[in-house]
Amino acid sequence: MKRYLKITLAAFIISSVVLSGGWSFAANYPVPARHFVKPRHHSRLSKNEVVKLLGQAYIYGLPVVFTDFTRQVAHAANNTFSHGHQFPDHTSRWVVAPNNDTNYSSAFLDLGDDAVVLSIPDTKDRYFVVPLMDAWTNVFASFGKRTTGTKAQKYLISGPRWEGSVPQGLTQVKAPTDLVWVIGRIQVNSPDDQINFVSKIQDQFSLTTLSNWVKGNEVSSPVKFTQYPNTPSQVKDVQNKKATVVQAIKNIPIESYFNYLNDLLVKNPPLAGDEAFIKQLEKVGIKAGNKFSLTDFDSGTQEIIRKIPEEVFHRFDAAGLSLENVKPLSGSKIGDYKTDYLTRALVAYKGLGALTPEEATYIGYYTDADKNALDGNYNYTIHFEKGKLPPSTAFWSLTLYDKDRYLTANAIRRYAIGDRNNLKFNPDGSLDIYVQHENPGKEKENNWLPAPTESFNVVLRIYVPSPSYLKDHNVWVNPPLVKANNP
Structure with missing residues (x-):
C-alpha cells in the first residue's frame, strides 16, 4: 500500500528553493543586474543578491527566534521549571500541535554566568523524556526511559564558555549555546492519573545553579528574566491572547525581526559548520549585536525585503508540508539538523520542540x-x-x-x-x-x-x-x- 502523505522535502525544494543556492525571491521581483545597493560594509551587491541573502537569513534565524519568542511569551524566570499540571485539552494553546499523551515540564536555561544542575526523580518506571534543545533547536542531549532509565539521576549542564571542575555525583553535559530549552514530557493517561501520580512526579524535578548546589541548595530561588533590547512587541499579542506564537512571529516587521536575530546571536552564536554561511549574511547586516536598518537599501529593495516573511510562510504553507512529512536533507534528521537550515526552519514552524525520530x-x-x-x-x-x-x-x-x-x-x-x-x-x-x-x-x-x-x-x-x-x-x-x- 502506498504510504500516505510521504511528500519529500526534496520535491518542495525542486519547485521553489534550495537554501544553499538561495531562496528565489528575486525571481518574483525581476531587477536589472546593473542596479546595486550599498550596505554599511561597503560591499557592492545587486538587489537580487541582497534579497537572496536576506531570504536565507530569515530562514536561518527562524529556529532561534521561535525558541526565544516562546521563552519571552512564557515570561518564566531563567533556570526554573514550569510544569503543566493540567490534563491537555482544547484550551492548551501554548505550543502548536500539543500532544494529549504527555505533560510538559519546561524550563529555559541561561548558562552565561553559571552551570546548572538538573535533578530528575525516580519516575517509578513511568515513561518520560527530557530532551535538551540548544537555541537553534538541535537536541544535544536526551534523558529518559529509553536512554538513561527511570531511576533518579543528576546532570551538570554547562554553557560553551564555562570552565570549572565537575563535582562528584554529577554527569557533565556541554551545551553549544547559552540558551537551552529543557522540554520534558512524562506520560499521562487520564485527568485522575495527572492529579494522583504525574503532578507529584513533576514537582520533584529541579534545577539549580551550580553555585547554589554546592552550598546544599537543591532548588534555586527564581533567577532573573532575560529581556533583549529588540524584543518584538508582538510578544504581548500572544500574552494578551490576541494571537498565537506562529501568528505573532509572522507579523513581526522584517527590520524588527533582523534586529531581534542580531540580539540573539550575541549569546547564541552560530554553530560549528555555520562559519562560511554567516560570513555571507554579514554582507547584508546580519551579525551579532549589529543594527540592521532598511535605510541601508534603496526604496525598491526595501519594498521587496518587507515581503520576505509573507513569501517564506506562503511557500511553507503552499507546499503542504507538515512536521509529519518533512524529509530532512543532507543526512540530517529532526533534532539534529547540522547545516540543513531549511528543514530546521520548517520543523520550528510546524512543530517547535519536536522529539527525535528514536523517541x-x-x-x-x-x-x-x-x-x-x-x-x-x-x-x-x-x-x-x-x-x-x-x-x-x-x-x-x-x-x-x-x-x-x-x-x-x-x-x-x-x-x-x-x-x-x-x-x-x-x-x-x-x-x-x-x-x-x-x-x-x-x-x-x-x-x-x-x-x-x-x-x-x-x-x-x-x-x-x-x-x-x-x-x-x-x-x-x-x-x-x-x-x-x-x-
Whole structure:
C-alpha cells in the first residue's frame, strides 16, 4: 500500500528553493543586474543578491527566534521549571500541535554566568523524556526511559564558555549555546492519573545553579528574566491572547525581526559548520549585536525585503508540508539538523520542540484514502489489521487537531485515542477507529475520536518506535482514513 502523505522535502525544494543556492525571491521581483545597493560594509551587491541573502537569513534565524519568542511569551524566570499540571485539552494553546499523551515540564536555561544542575526523580518506571534543545533547536542531549532509565539521576549542564571542575555525583553535559530549552514530557493517561501520580512526579524535578548546589541548595530561588533590547512587541499579542506564537512571529516587521536575530546571536552564536554561511549574511547586516536598518537599501529593495516573511510562510504553507512529512536533507534528521537550515526552519514552524525520530515518529493525516481533504461533515474509519498496530515499544496515539493545529472541543472531552484507551477489537482481532463529529453509538463509542464540523487533521504518534521500523519504515505502513457511506 502506498504510504500516505510521504511528500519529500526534496520535491518542495525542486519547485521553489534550495537554501544553499538561495531562496528565489528575486525571481518574483525581476531587477536589472546593473542596479546595486550599498550596505554599511561597503560591499557592492545587486538587489537580487541582497534579497537572496536576506531570504536565507530569515530562514536561518527562524529556529532561534521561535525558541526565544516562546521563552519571552512564557515570561518564566531563567533556570526554573514550569510544569503543566493540567490534563491537555482544547484550551492548551501554548505550543502548536500539543500532544494529549504527555505533560510538559519546561524550563529555559541561561548558562552565561553559571552551570546548572538538573535533578530528575525516580519516575517509578513511568515513561518520560527530557530532551535538551540548544537555541537553534538541535537536541544535544536526551534523558529518559529509553536512554538513561527511570531511576533518579543528576546532570551538570554547562554553557560553551564555562570552565570549572565537575563535582562528584554529577554527569557533565556541554551545551553549544547559552540558551537551552529543557522540554520534558512524562506520560499521562487520564485527568485522575495527572492529579494522583504525574503532578507529584513533576514537582520533584529541579534545577539549580551550580553555585547554589554546592552550598546544599537543591532548588534555586527564581533567577532573573532575560529581556533583549529588540524584543518584538508582538510578544504581548500572544500574552494578551490576541494571537498565537506562529501568528505573532509572522507579523513581526522584517527590520524588527533582523534586529531581534542580531540580539540573539550575541549569546547564541552560530554553530560549528555555520562559519562560511554567516560570513555571507554579514554582507547584508546580519551579525551579532549589529543594527540592521532598511535605510541601508534603496526604496525598491526595501519594498521587496518587507515581503520576505509573507513569501517564506506562503511557500511553507503552499507546499503542504507538515512536521509529519518533512524529509530532512543532507543526512540530517529532526533534532539534529547540522547545516540543513531549511528543514530546521520548517520543523520550528510546524512543530517547535519536536522529539527525535528514536523517541517519537509522527505521521500526519490531512487527506483521506481518496486524497480529499479531511472534513468534519463526513465520517471516517481507520482500520488496523490484526497484528498490525503501530510499531511502538512504548505507546501510540491518534490526536485530532483543528485547521490551526490545536486540540478541538468535543462533547466527551476526548482529544486523542490509542493503546491506553479501553478499545474494542473486532472478532477477528482487527481494530477500527471512528473519526467523526457525531457519536457513532454505544457499541462504537470506545473507539470514537471526535471531530469538529470543519476541516481537521490527525497525527499518529508512535513513541519509541521499534528498531525494525526505524531502520526501514516500509516494514509497517499506516492505514488511511476511509470515508464512510454517510447517511
